[in-house]
Each structure stands twice: as C-alpha cells, then as structure tokens.
Amino acid sequence: MRDSITLRWTPPSGRPQRVRLEPRDACGWLRVTEECRDGEWCETCEEIVADVGLEAPAAVIGGGTNSNTGP
Template structure:
C-alpha cells in the first residue's frame, strides 16, 4: 500500500479545503474536508478507483460514446452505455432508450437528458448488452410515457 495523497488549496472566496486519497485494498477513499478555523471539518467521502496524478487524456465526450453504440442494436450483442447504478442506454433505430432497475419499462431520452443525468449517475461506459442485467425485450416492449 502507498501513503495517502493530500491536495490542499484555498479558494479565492472560501475556506481552505483538502482532498485526501487514502489507499484501500481495492482503490482509494476520497475524503473532502474544509478548515473551519480550528479543525478540518469532514464534508464527504466516497470510494474511487483508477487514481492517477497525470491523467492520460480527457474522457470521451458523451457524443463520442453515443456514436460508439450507434447502429449496434442489430448485432448479436449490441453495445450500450451503462452507469454505475445499472442505468443503461441503448440506441435503437436512431432513438436513445433509457432503462433503470427502478422502473418497469424504458423511455426515450436525448443527449441533453443524459447530460443532466451525469450529475447523479456518474459518467457512463460502454458495455455489451449481455454484461448488463437487461435483454433486448427490456428495450423494445413496455415503454414508459414521458410526462
């Protein structure tokens, strides 16, 4: 295991802040703290993976990810976008269809809808449909009307 990594800065109009990455067996725990004048107040933490001090490049844009799943629905095992909470997006005949484990059907979404969804579900990655909890019928039957 390695030592924790701490980054500290003072925003122009705020209190000093710290991000600490503590090594775990698999990944790191990211801990955010804020100086309150007498101690570091805990603001939040989460488990993270793939920590690097020198990012290799920007992640692919959402548009690039969508283009990589475009036209694959007719393949035996189509490419889909998956989020960490198992929300999944497939592209069928030019339409993006969103499916969540908390819903009984799918509904059509736009790139703008997905951009809003990133804040709560994280950044999607590309997987094969067989790597998700869904099958083709989950994206072709029982659509949910948008309200």
C-alpha cells in the first residue's frame, strides 16, 4: 500500500488550500483539492490521475536533490 501525499499552502489574500493525492486500489491516484472554510476542509475538485511524482530541492527532502515517481 502506498501512502497519501498532502501539500498545503495559504495564498497572500485567500483561504488556506491543499491538494491531497490518495492511492487507489485499482491503479493511479485520486487528486483532491480542498479549501479551508470556517475551520473545515471543503472539497473543490477531484479527479483520477496517474504517474504521480514528487520533486523538491535538497533543503526540503534532505541529502541531495531527489525525485520520486510513483509506480
């Protein structure tokens, strides 16, 4: 089983946002975008995606620059 991935941010003039990538039993991932409203995360969009990859500089991941692409 693969783990989910969540990326969260707050725009300068807006509500907190996040995107979640949830592994599916069949294949691919479910990409869910959400916005925080009154302390609750509300879904704004959802779609099935494939070939998820994560890229970040060494300062974020630790050790050298890494890239990880899902199965």
